[in-house]
Amino acid sequence: MEIGPYKLSAPLLVAPMAGVTDRPFRTLCLRMGAGMAVSEMLSSNPRVWQSDKSRRRMDHEGETGIRSVQIAGSDPGLMAEAARVNVDQGAQIIDINMGCPAKKVNKKLAGSALLQYPELVRDIVSAVVAAVEVPVTLKIRTGWDPEHRNGVHIARIAEDCGIKALAVHGRTRACMYKGEAEYDTIRAIKQAVSIPVIANGDIGSPEQARFVLDYTGADAIMIGRAAQGRPWIFREIRHYLEQGTKPVPLPKDQEWAMIREHVAALHAFYGEVLGVRIARKHVGWYLQESDAGRDFRNDFNALDEPQQQLGALEQYFANIA
Structure with missing residues (x-):
């Protein structure tokens, strides 16, 4: 799969997830076989760009792989400026967020709330595409509620405005993450446009990845929540797609x-205090399926020093072994 001049090594993308897909996590997923990892969402509001959180998200020094940066907002002019600033910071692809269902994002008329306003979608996409010379991609949902699945219409607007690839989550905004993803709309979108389409939603196994690619005709798949605590899922899916068999675990x-x-x-990237806090949720995901890890997670979450966390993990794994 290609996005502009960039050819992905595998049809597997890491979904942008705020608070999750930071540089350490992206680096790990790429090493495990992902073809590209999209950054955490960045606001188009310039007033927040100087915050520590935004500065970390805009820092791509030493980044491996294709640098795809996602921006979010509802003002075409601000979105265009955000795209330019991030390209200056090293972004090689700009991704527009019109898929996030979170209330705090939607109440600002950003994320998937924009799907209700196709003309505003057109204005935002056109402004961003015109503002930068790098490829621009778009992430959407199938619509804003099950009675208004307008993903095909939005996809055609995106293609007309110069979007180079489109990622589609198989739920509407109203569905949030409830129920099961549906792939019929993604299939219809793929048939309606000629740009690459990336299928997203409930892909948590090599077999499901193969099914979704075959059923929708999509050019690639995007993995989000299934990679939390399991970044090696990209290794498993990539081997299955290439060899037709599961790899040795x-x-x-x-x-x-x-x-x-x-x-x-995480300690090195965020510093000792914040790194320790962020490490807690990742360790929780890594050990969430382990009965033996339940008590350990409680003890781990009480630790507040980096070396304490690393030492506790060392001892926990030694005990299991």
């Missing part, structure tokens, strides 16, 4: 080494 000691490495990278 990663040895447990390699998984454990990866978890410790991820936690250490």
Whole structure:
């Protein structure tokens, strides 16, 4: 799959997730086989760009892989400026967020709330495409509620305005993350446009990935929540798509080494105080399916020093071994 001049090494993308897909997590997913990882969402409001959170999200120093940065907002002019600023900071692809269902985003008429206003969609997309020379992509949902699935219409607008690839989550805004994703709309979108289409939603296994690609005809798939605590899912899916068989599971000691490495990278990226706090949720995801990990997670969440966290993980894995 290609997005402008960039050719992905695999038809597997890491979905942008605020508070999750930071640089340490993106780096890990790329190493595990993802073809591209999209950054956390950045607001188009310039008043927040100087916050520590925004500065970290706009920092791509030493970043591996194709640098795709997602921006969100409802003002075409501000979105265009945000695109220019992020390209100056190193973004190689700009992604527009029209898929986030979160209330705090939607109440500002951003994210998937924009799907109710196709002409505003056209204005935003046109402004961003005209503002930068790098490829611009778009992430949407199938519509704003089950009675108004206008994804095909939005997809045609996107293609007309110069969008280079379109990611579609198989739910409406009203559905949030409830129920099951539906792929019929994604299939209809793929048949309606000629730009690459990326299918997203409830893809948590190699078999489901193969099914979604075959059923929708999509050019690639995007993995979000299924990668939390399981970044090696990209290795599993990539092997299955390329070989038709599941790979030999990663040895447990390699998984454990990866978890410790991820936690250490979070400490280095965020600093000791914030890094420790953010590491807690990732370790919770890594160990969420382990009965033995339940008590450990409670103890781990009480630790407030980086070396305490790393030492506790070392001891926990040694006990399991």
